[in-house]
Amino acid sequence: MKILLTGCSGQVGYELERSLQGLGEVVAVDRARMDLSDLDQVRAVIRDVRPSLIVNPAAYTAVDKAESEAELAHRINAEAPAVMAEEAKRLDAALVHYSTDYVFPGTDPAPRLETDATGPVNVYGASKLAGEQAIVASGVRHLIFRTSWVYGMRGKNFLLTMLKLARERDELRIVADQHGAPTWSRTIADSTATVLAQAKAGGADWWRAHGGVYHLSSQGQTTWFEFTQAILEEAGIACKLTPIATADYPTPAKRPAYSVMSSQKLGQDLCALPHWRDALRLCMR
Numbered sequence: 001m002k003i004l005l006t007g008c009s010g011q012v013g014y015e016l017e018r019s020l021q022g023l024g025e026v027v028a029v030d031r032a033r034m035d036l037s038d039l040d041q042v043r044a045v046i047r048d049v050r051p052s053l054i055v056n057p058a059a060y061t062a063v064d065k066a067e068s069e070a071e072l073a074h075r076i077n078a079e080a081p082a083v084m085a086e087e088a089k090r091l092d093a094a095l096v097h098y099s100t101d102y103v104f105p106g107t108d109p110a111p112r113l114e115t116d117a118t119g120p121v122n123v124y125g126a127s128k129l130a131g132e133q134a135i136v137a138s139g140v141r142h143l144i145f146r147t148s149w150v151y152g153m154r155g156k157n158f159l160l161t162m163l164k165l166a167r168e169r170d171e172l173r174i175v176a177d178q179h180g181a182p183t184w185s186r187t188i189a190d191s192t193a194t195v196l197a198q199a200k201a202g203g204a205d206w207w208r209a210h211g212g213v214y215h216l217s218s219q220g221q222t223t224w225f226e227f228t229q230a231i232l233e234e235a236g237i238a239c240k241l242t243p244i245a246t247a248d249y250p251t252p253a254k255r256p257a258y259s260v261m262s263s264q265k266l267g268q269d270l271c272a273l274p275h276w277r278d279a280l281r282l283c284m285r
Ligand SMILES: NC(=O)C1=CN([C@@H]2O[C@H](COP(=O)(O)OP(=O)(O)OC[C@H]3O[C@@H](n4cnc5c(N)ncnc54)[C@H](OP(=O)(O)O)[C@@H]3O)[C@@H](O)[C@H]2O)C=CC1
Pocket: 006, 007, 008, 009, 010, 011, 012, 013, 030, 031, 034, 035, 036, 037, 056, 057, 058, 059, 060, 061, 076, 098, 099, 100, 101, 128, 146, 147, 148, 149, 150, 151, 155, 156
């Protein structure tokens, strides 16, 4: 199996480059080799590499900035995946793509299922949903993993921001009315590899039976405030934490109040997922 992996400098891409090694030859490309805002280049690289599988964790992930860069976010998160899908189909290859809890409006306080109605409340979420829809519409063999609140010990993420701020400030004010499930980048990469090992063994029949959209988030749920408490507890850092309302932390992008997803479908069919608190402990150790 020849795997074209995008975004290998990102949180998930970095972990995937390691996790996918046992599955075949991994051709990992970064922005310098394949810029997702250049659709001709995306097409050309795929035609040059001729993969049997494309794994695409690259994305425009700056949620607030996307509000003022909607066109760029849409090109990277929707149009580039559409080109990947089209080219993968031409090659009879499969496509693994990542999406987000932010495709949901977050108004209903029950874990979302894959079959639930979407309705993004910000530009980033809308661009990611458009990417999902383009892939599904293309008819390519695909897996779309919707994940949430991704963190790890490298890259740009909430955990590293909180560790930095807690060392610099006496007090942190953190929103306590947005609910979600923090998910370690390594959990995403290892789960992807587990599922792809099954796909490799099962061939075309496997994709017919199991292809589609899956929620891939850690078990349990929390708020950004409680997540910060847990991070500082693991790091042994004492800093005053004050819970605040979303309204007291104005941002350019609106965020869903409740974006917990049920990963039961993935857990039952293909791969068990850890509780967010256990994964956080493991990550920080
Ligand atoms: N981060 C999160 O909290 C969440 C992420 N997701 C989804 O999971 C997936 C992985 O996210 P994550 O690893 O956290 O994201 P990161 O922001 O850590 O990494 C994004 C990657 O995309 C690359 N990239 C961005 N723009 C371009 C471009 N124009 N051309 C080529 N590469 C580009 C970045 O390259 P460079 O280093 O050069 O910028 C980087 O390698 C994405 O699909 C994201 O939407 C879903 C839910 C939560």
